[in-house]
Amino acid sequence: MIDFINYYLIPGVTLGSIYALGAVGISMIFGILRFAHFAHGDLMTVGAYAALTTVWVTGLPALATIPVAIAVTCIVALLMDKWFYKPLRALPTIYTVIASFGVAMLLRSSIQLIWGTDSQVYFTGFQKPMIFFDTLRIASRHIQFIVFTVLIAFALHYFLNKTRTGKSMRAVADDPELASICGLKTETVIRATWIIGAALTAIAGIFVGLDTDVHTNLGWNLLLPMFAAALLGGIGKPMGAMVGGLIIGIAEEICTYPIFGESLIEPSYKSAVAFVLMVIILIFRPQGLFKGRLL
Amino acid sequence: MEMSGLFFYLVSFLTMAGIYAVICIALNIQWGFGGLFNAGIAGFYAIGAYTAAILTSANSTRHVGGFDLPIIVGLIGAGLVAGLLGWVVAKICIRLKADYLAMASIGIAEIVRLAIINESWLTNGSIGISRIPRPLEDIFTGRSAEVVFLIFIWLMVLLTYLIAERLRFSPWGRVMRAIRDNEDSAASIGKDVQYFRTQSFIIGAIFMGIAGALSAHFFKYFSPDATEPLLVTFLVWVMLIAGGSGNNKGALAGALIIWALWSMTELLTQQLPPEWASRSSYLRMLLIGLFLQLVLQKFRTGLFPEKALNRD
Numbered sequence: 001m002i003d004f005i006n007y008y009l010i011p012g013v014t015l016g017s018i019y020a021l022g023a024v025g026i027s028m029i030f031g032i033l034r035f036a037h038f039a040h041g042d043l044m045t046v047g048a049y050a051a052l053t054t055v056w057v058t059g060l061p062a063l064a065t066i067p068v069a070i071a072v073t074c075i076v077a078l079l080m081d082k083w084f085y086k087p088l089r090a091l092p093t094i095y096t097v098i099a100s101f102g103v104a105m106l107l108r109s110s111i112q113l114i115w116g117t118d119s120q121v122y123f124t125g126f127q128k129p130m131i132f133f134d135t136l137r138i139a140s141r142h143i144q145f146i147v148f149t150v151l152i153a154f155a156l157h158y159f160l161n162k163t164r165t166g167k168s169m170r171a172v173a174d175d176p177e178l179a180s181i182c183g184l185k186t187e188t189v190i191r192a193t194w195i196i197g198a199a200l201t202a203i204a205g206i207f208v209g210l211d212t213d214v215h216t217n218l219g220w221n222l223l224l225p226m227f228a229a230a231l232l233g234g235i236g237k238p239m240g241a242m243v244g245g246l247i248i249g250i251a252e253e254i255c256t257y258p259i260f261g262e263s264l265i266e267p268s269y270k271s272a273v274a275f276v277l278m279v280i281i282l283i284f285r286p287q288g289l290f291k292g293r294l295l
Numbered sequence: 296m297e298m299s300g301l302f303f304y305l306v307s308f309l310t311m312a313g314i315y316a317v318i319c320i321a322l323n324i325q326w327g328f329g330g331l332f333n334a335g336i337a338g339f340y341a342i343g344a345y346t347a348a349i350l351t352s353a354n355s356t357r358h359v360g361g362f363d364l365p366i367i368v369g370l371i372g373a374g375l376v377a378g379l380l381g382w383v384v385a386k387i388c389i390r391l392k393a394d395y396l397a398m399a400s401i402g403i404a405e406i407v408r409l410a411i412i413n414e415s416w417l418t419n420g421s422i423g424i425s426r427i428p429r430p431l432e433d434i435f436t437g438r439s440a441e442v443v444f445l446i447f448i449w450l451m452v453l454l455t456y457l458i459a460e461r462l463r464f465s466p467w468g469r470v471m472r473a474i475r476d477n478e479d480s481a482a483s484i485g486k487d488v489q490y491f492r493t494q495s496f497i498i499g500a501i502f503m504g505i506a507g508a509l510s511a512h513f514f515k516y517f518s519p520d521a522t523e524p525l526l527v528t529f530l531v532w533v534m535l536i537a538g539g540s541g542n543n544k545g546a547l548a549g550a551l552i553i554w555a556l557w558s559m560t561e562l563l564t565q566q567l568p569p570e571w572a573s574r575s576s577y578l579r580m581l582l583i584g585l586f587l588q589l590v591l592q593k594f595r596t597g598l599f600p601e602k603a604l605n606r607d
Binding site: 030035036038083084087088091093094095097098099101102103105106108109110112113116117223224227231266268269271272274275278279282283286 | 330332334387388391393394395397398399401402403405406409412413525529532533536574577578580581583584585587588591592595
């Protein structure tokens with residue numbers, strides 16, 4: 001049992017935190033701007049590399065570079081919205097989906113040009129896990145990730161429910177026509193959506209880089225589970241996306257746990273779990289667990 | 296480059312352009328006719344390539360088959376398997392907004408890639424399948440064989456083009472366009488929207504599988520790294536949108552022009568100093584990505600815009 005917690009549940013929660021942070025942006029962009037943002041994973045990669053350069057230049061620990069990574073990622077997100085998505089806003093949103101697919105390529109190839117394709121790490125060396133009650137082993141970085149994610153969830157909840165911009169965002173996600181009739185400023189809402197989505201995905205990117213390594217496909221590889229998380233939580237429901245991310249992350253790890261002597265699926269097919277969950281949601285409950293929008 | 300070298304470069308260029316033309320016309324059936332966004336082209340392409348490779352390659356002890364069957368059987372098999380995969384994807388999410396189809400098709404491409412790498416009893420894993428035949432190999436050898444294969448590929452392009460054109464002018468094609476342009480009004484006159492969309496997705500998937508089979512015969516060897524999956528998907532999208540979605544001529548022209556541009560940038564980047572040459576493929580990717588944005592914003596209708604049909 002303790003093995004299950006140490007090697008499956010805690011890594012699952014860690015992975016889930018990463019998915020949760022990425023999925024918030026996907027869910028809100030889908031809810032407010034009405035398109036599936038295929039470049040979100042590569043935006044995460046931008047955050048991870050921005051932090052990498054800051055670590056190189058300043059020698060600070062990776063988690064201390066979060067503000068820089070957020071700033072860089074937000075600027076990239078706002079610029080790509082201005083250059084590539086805004087000109088297409090009057091058209092059917094599927095053109096923006098195609099554009100975002102292209103932006104994913106643009107971001108990735110720019111990163112490959114600037115930083116090369118070798119895997120990098122923020123720091124070298126082995127971190128000894130912390131041991132509680134003699135048996136419970138948690139890597140200190142996993143504790144950091146989980147604590148950070150919980151704090152972000154509270155902050156996000158406060159922002160969405162107590163601030164004017166947050167309330168406007170939820171209103172636009174629920175019913176854009178009604179929101180615009182009430183005089184909500186769409187451009188402000190869109191800018192806030194990009195800033196929050198980019199900031200959270202940048203943090204997730206640093207977590208991935210700390211947990212494994214920083215490489216150019218880092219974000220793209222996580223795109224599918226993040227989509228699954230956003231769908232599971234319900235489109236336009238940021239808190240739902242966080243829960244969805246947690247569920248997908250835990251499910252991916254648990255599926256490889258040998259329950260009856262044999263694991264449910266081969267570990268090499270782990271990344272298929274998110275897809276299977278996504279298919280099940282699409283068939284049986286396309287509006288998600290928390291009654292998101294069905295577009 | 297000497298003359299004959301240039302000639303054979305051209306032959307190989309046109310062969311690949313032909314394979315891309317088939318995929319591009321297939322995507323036109325899905326996107327241009329039906330407005331269906333397929334972001335997993337590489338998955339259908341790969342499954343077609345492997346089906347044909349297993350069916351037609353010489354017997355091997357390392358994987359199932361090869362069954363040494365005629366090439367035509369391989370092509371049909373590739374089309375069937377890819378079509379079946381297309382049916383599954385369509386079944387899941389054709390009723391939802393196009394974005395969901397895009398997500399699911401990326402997912403299916405990922406599953407296909409995982410299966411190809413992991414199920415080595417079937418696909419020989421990362422080593423790949425070799426000894427895949429080409430048509431009429433016994434009769435023609437050496438350089439003339441390359442030309443014969445080129446003719447074979449372009450006959451397949453012609454066949455695909457004619458079928459797609461026939462579909463476009465048929466009552467079926469008119470219904471597809473009606474659904475694409477106004478789903479509700481098409482449904483109001485009694486057209487089963489989901490049924491027609493599923494059909495167009497499956498037909499497109501079949502031709503993508505066939506294109507995969509053609510490339511397996513061209514390379515004579517197929518492994519997971521024979522192609523960069525994202526590159527295939529992405530290039531075909533650029534081809535179709537630049538050429539003109541909805542118009543089969545546009546799809547054909549787009550495939551030729553973009554493949555020519557892509558191949559030329561390769562020649563150009565080879566001239567770069569060595570420290571840059573290693574990164575040149577990313578520079579090409581960057582340029583083609585910017586090109587797509589330019590086309591989307593300024594020339595959305597493409598080189599050959601779709602024309603209203605006046606034929607009865």
